[in-house]
Amino acid sequence: MGRAPCCDKSKVKKGPWSPEEDMKLKDYINKNGTGGNWIALPLKAGLKRCGKSCRLRWLNYLRPDIKHGEFSDHEDRLIYTLFSSIGSRWSVIAAQLPGRTDNDIKNYWNTKLKKRLTNFVSINGQSEKPISRLESFNCSSNWSYPSSSSATTLDYNPIPPSDDYGFIGHEEIYHVKDNSTLLMFENGGGNSYKGVDHENARGEYGDSTMEFSLEEFKKLISTNLCSNNTNNNNLNNVFVDEIKAEENIMY
DNA sequence: AAGTTACGCAACCGCTGTGTA
DNA sequence: TTACACAGCGGTTGCGTAACT
Numbered sequence: 001m002g003r004a005p006c007c008d009k010s011k012v013k014k015g016p017w018s019p020e021e022d023m024k025l026k027d028y029i030n031k032n033g034t035g036g037n038w039i040a041l042p043l044k045a046g047l048k049r050c051g052k053s054c055r056l057r058w059l060n061y062l063r064p065d066i067k068h069g070e071f072s073d074h075e076d077r078l079i080y081t082l083f084s085s086i087g088s089r090w091s092v093i094a095a096q097l098p099g100r101t102d103n104d105i106k107n108y109w110n111t112k113l114k115k116r117l118t119n120f121v122s123i124n125g126q127s128e129k130p131i132s133r134l135e136s137f138n139c140s141s142n143w144s145y146p147s148s149s150s151a152t153t154l155d156y157n158p159i160p161p162s163d164d165y166g167f168i169g170h171e172e173i174y175h176v177k178d179n180s181t182l183l184m185f186e187n188g189g190g191n192s193y194k195g196v197d198h199e200n201a202r203g204e205y206g207d208s209t210m211e212f213s214l215e216e217f218k219k220l221i222s223t224n225l226c227s228n229n230t231n232n233n234n235l236n237n238v239f240v241d242e243i244k245a246e247e248n249i250m251y
Numbered sequence: 252a253a254g255t256t257a258c259g260c261a262a263c264c265g266c267t268g269t270g271t272a
Numbered sequence: 273t274t275a276c277a278c279a280g281c282g283g284t285t286g287c288g289t290a291a292c293t
Contacts, residue, residue, distance in 0.1 A: 015261095015262075016261070037278080052280095110259095
């Protein structure tokens with residue numbers, strides 16, 4: 001026996017919201033709040049919508065503090081990092097990105113970020129050679145990329161090209177260590193970093209935010225395996241603390 | 252210019268978690 | 273303790289539009 005539906009589907013409107021509906025919902029919530037009861041809200045607000053639909057519209061689109069537009073490099077980095085730790089818990093990830101909704105981040109991950117990772121693995125997954133992308137990198141003149149052979153050794157730890165602020169462009173850098181069985185992902189992107197060489201909260205250099213085995217990395221792209229970690233509260237707490245600590249030195 | 256494909260995003264569906272009677 | 277109702281969440285779908293042929 002299934003659960004009773006939250007509303008009479010035949011009597012509620014579905015599909016895209018009209019500007020008039022948006023206005024009604026916005027006006028009602030601005031004046032009265034949600035009242036903690038989304039099921040009753042549409043009737044009170046004069047909307048022929050399911051309560052769930054109202055809630056979604058408000059949370060994902062109409063809320064005043066929603067941030068629209070491009071994701072910053074810093075946001076990209078947070079998403080990558082959080083996803084690697086906790087998996088597809090979009091609401092938790094969204095909580096770390098003010099103004100972004102879980103739906104937004106989920107869509108962004110599925111359409112952009114995941115694709116970037118996919119491209120990377122397709123380039124490097126079966127190869128000892130890292131990083132054709134790096135070679136097209138807009139490097140500063142005094143930095144030279146190591147030969148592919150040396151790049152596969154464990155002690156390969158390149159210092160990225162940097163200008164006075166440690167900027168290295170709007171790309172990601174990937175390292176392959178240990179004959180491609182261990183992979184390090186490094187976001188080298190953009191103006192969210194201050195401090196030459198990306199010193200992190202522990203005084204380490206290189207800003208090496210993630211390490212995966214190649215298989216883990218592939219799974220990361222195609223599955224939600226990281227949610228296996230979600231029972232590990234210690235891990236999550238450490239993780240959030242680390243992010244906060246890093247943010248403190250970034251800004 | 253027209254048709255087709257790919258992409259991005261808003262919205263829906265159904266399950267889970269939580270509060271309460 | 274149990275059953276129920278609702279909120280919240282994540283996966284998925286489908287529509288509009290841009291890009292390509």
